[in-house]
Amino acid sequence: GESVGLHLPTLSVQEGDNSIINCAYSNSASDYFIWYKQESGKGPQFIIDIRSNMDKRQGQRVTVLLNKTVKHLSLQIAATQPGDSAVYFCAENSLPGGGADGLTFGKGTHLIIQP
Amino acid sequence: DGGITQSPKYLFRKEGQNVTLSCEQNLNHDAMYWYRQDPGQGLRLIYYSQIVNDFQKGDIAEGYSVSREKKESFPLTVTSAQKNPTAFYLCASSPFSNQPQHFGDGTRLSIL
Numbered sequence: 001g002e003s004v005g006l007h008l009p010t011l012s013v014q015e016g017d018n019s020i021i022n023c024a025y026s027n028s029a030s031d032y033f034i035w036y037k038q039e040s041g042k043g044p045q046f047i048i049d050i051r052s053n054m055d056k057r058q059g060q061r062v063t064v065l066l067n068k069t070v071k072h073l074s075l076q077i078a079a080t081q082p083g084d085s086a087v088y089f090c091a092e093n094s095l096p097g098g099g100a101d102g103l104t105f106g107k108g109t110h111l112i113i114q115p
Numbered sequence: 116d117g118g119i120t121q122s123p124k125y126l127f128r129k130e131g132q133n134v135t136l137s138c139e140q141n142l143n144h145d146a147m148y149w150y151r152q153d154p155g156q157g158l159r160l161i162y163y164s165q166i167v168n169d170f171q172k173g174d175i176a177e178g179y180s181v182s183r184e185k186k187e188s189f190p191l192t193v194t195s196a197q198k199n200p201t202a203f204y205l206c207a208s209s210p211f212s213n214q215p216q217h218f219g220d221g222t223r224l225s226i227l
Contacts, residue, residue: 042220042221043119043220043221044218045218046216046217049215089158091157102148102174103160105150105158107157108155108156
């Protein structure tokens with residue numbers, strides 16, 4: 001079965017507000033996590049990643065938080081803009097020690113921006 | 116401009132036919148991957164290759180085949196044995212060992 005999942009299939013936020021997208025994973029051996037953004041008809045676009053030796057990582061307008069105790073991952077998007085409308089996926093590579101294995105994806109959360 | 120190119124963007128298959136989806140990358144990445152995406156679903160791994168002339172089955176390899184004769188190319192064949200081939204197919208690549216995967220813009224396969 002799938003080891004990575006999302007709490008909500010759809011999230012609607014007002015433009016300018018902050019968005020928080022959540023992800024739960026079940027494999028405690030997972031050591032690398034990625035967030036992707038997918039627009040309609042396109043391939044996923046890399047947003048940010050985090051390794052299991054970190055709790056937090058920040059990028060431009062985005063922050064990823066990792067809570068290994070409860071196996072929870074979140075993506076925070078600051079000052080949400082219309083261009084942020086997309087489906088967001090979390091993914092994990094659970095191969096210990098690294099290696100070019102495939103990723104396990106969650107089902108995705110559709111972020112809708114209200115004007 | 117470096118990236119991953121998938122072709123064609125749309126593909127139609129008749130019953131009993133094999134079809135091949137193209138994936139080319141000029142990122143000089145060692146690893147390449149094929150995923151399948153069904154509506155409202157996440158991506159599922161079909162095959163991956165860490166190096167030329169070597170590839171491994173993913174979670175849903177049945178009915179598919181691949182080859183990796185060149186570093187930059189990783190074509191996927193959807194055979195007639197794949198009974199439910201209608202899906203969005205995505206190719207990705209990454210440098211070896213736990214690095215972000217970069218995706219192409221996909222091929223949408225439908226059955227006539």
